[in-house]
Amino acid sequence: MGYSLTNSKEKVFISKSVMWVYFIPAILLVFSIPELEYEGSTFSKFLNLSLYCVFFMYAFMNMNKTINMFSGNKLLVCFILLIPFNIIFAYNPNITVQYSITLLGEIIISVVLAMNLSLKEWSKVLGWYFCILSLLNLIVILLFPSLGIHQDAIHGGAWKGVVGHKNSFGTLSVLGFVYFFVQLFMKKGNRFYNLFFVGINGVFILMSSSKTAMLIVIALLAFLFYRSIYNYFKKTNINLALSIGVFLALIIGLIGIVVYLNLDFILNAMGRDRSLTGRTEIYEFSFAMIKEKMxxxxxxxxxxxxPYQAIISDRIWLDLRSSHSGFLDIWLDFGLVGLVIIILIILAGIKKAIVLNRISRTPYLIWPMLFFVFTIINNITDSRFIHSRSIYWILFLVTVFIISKEIKQKGGYKK
Incomplete structure (x- = not known):
């Protein structure tokens, strides 16, 4: 009898280990590779719909847990309730229905993942995901350069790996870089292993030629530096810690003034201009169209x-599929109502992440805050959030659901 119990526990442990190491990273990779998009081949559509159905069945079979997950994220429930109205008043209802199926499928997948993982376990999953993605990118770039490196006239020579575009490649490499940097900085795990992947992803960021990725990684490292300094002095003198915080804020403000006064010089050095490579013209057009369906x-x-897509594409000589701003695209797709809800979800997530940050300096507790900072910056001049199928949206949702669950388990905001 004792043997049976032990054997049963071992099976549960092995089953969950397999889920961590293989299944979940594989799911994340499906949403990272553009060739597997819903709008692709019949096989791709079948693959994605099958995936959604499996996760929906699991969520349905565990209805109580599913309801509990949503009960801690009422703002996200409001966003889901907006979807029917979004379809009814859509410019192209058929397209919106297809996209909405994808959106709901991603939400269900995220709920199920968060339901089965703690924040610490999610951190382990991300470690495997960034490890596998980094190695796949490296293999494709080295062995199949025609697939892993842009060959077109616009982005020619920029690395894109298996991700399909230099900006996505660059920003996902930022997440990988920061993840392994935190592990290295906190002295968690194998030092050589973490250093290896910090180096690989650092090279990826540079070779992607994505200025957005470079700015984000600088911002995240600055955030980590500020947090480390603040925590160090907080242990000895809270007033000193606050003074340092104010001092650093003034320094950042001065740097911002210097950048603004020398903006043309800096942009030219980065190969950009005040139009942000045509983005300002896209923004102006997008704002004009937003007024029509506010x-x-x-x-x-x-x-x-x-037809609006063709108008702006002809104007700037590019085949556009987004406004190059995640927040503008949310406004275009879901209106001001949707944009406000998403912003409130992000702010609520940041509040919960701050609470978790106060508990410990362990690496997995700093991740949510870093990811929310990343999400905000990344969607100012690029659309890498709710845009068709998106690994960024999956990572965001799982993070939101898990930290809500962690906060609830720790007794709300008491700590």
Whole structure:
């Protein structure tokens, strides 16, 4: 009898280990490779719909747990309730229905993952995901350069790996770089292993030629530096810690003034201009179109699959599929109502991440805050959030669900 119990526990442990190491990173990789997009081949559509159905069945079979996960994220429930109205008032209802199926599928997948993982376990999953993704990118770039390196006239020579575009490649490499840097900085795990992947992802960021990725990694490292200094002095003198915080804020403000006064010189050095490589013209056009459907937008995916897309593409000589701003695209797709809800979800997530940060300096507790900072910066001049199928949206949702669960388990905001 004792043997059976032990054997049963071993099976549960092995099953969960397999889920951590193989299954979940594989799911994340599916959403990282553009060739597997919902809008692709019949096989791709079947693969994605099958995936959504499996996770939906699991969520349905564990209805109580699913309801509990959503009960801690009422703002996200509001966003889901917005979807039917989004379809009804959509510019192209057929497109919006297809995109909405993908959106709901991603939400269900995220709920199930968060339901089965603690924040510490999620950190382990991310470690495997960034490890596998980094190695896949390296293999494709070295062995199949025609696939892993842009060959077109616009981005020619920039690395893109298996991700398909230099900006996505660069920003995902930022997440990998920061993840392993935190592990290295906190002296967790094998030092050589972490240093190896910090180096690889650092090279990826440089070779992607993504200025957005470079700015984000600088911002995240600055945030880590500030947090380390603040925590160090907080142990000895809280007033000194606050003084240092104010001092660093003044320094950042001065740097901002210097950058603004020398903006043209800095942008030219980065190969950019004040139009941000045509982005300001896209923004102006997007704002003009937003005024036409201010509250509820054009429906998810509706605007960039409409005649308006051809108008702006012809104007700037590029085949655009987004406004190059995640927040603008949310406004175009879901209107002001959707944008406000998403911003509130991010702010609520940041509040919960701050609470978790106060508990310990362990690496997995710093990740949510870093990821929310990343999400905000990344979506100012690029659209890498809720845009068709998106690994960024999956990572965001799982983080939101898990930290809500962690906060609830720790007794709310008491600590």
């Amino acid at each position: 509250l509820l937008g054009y429906g998810y995916g509706g605007f960039w699959n409409s």
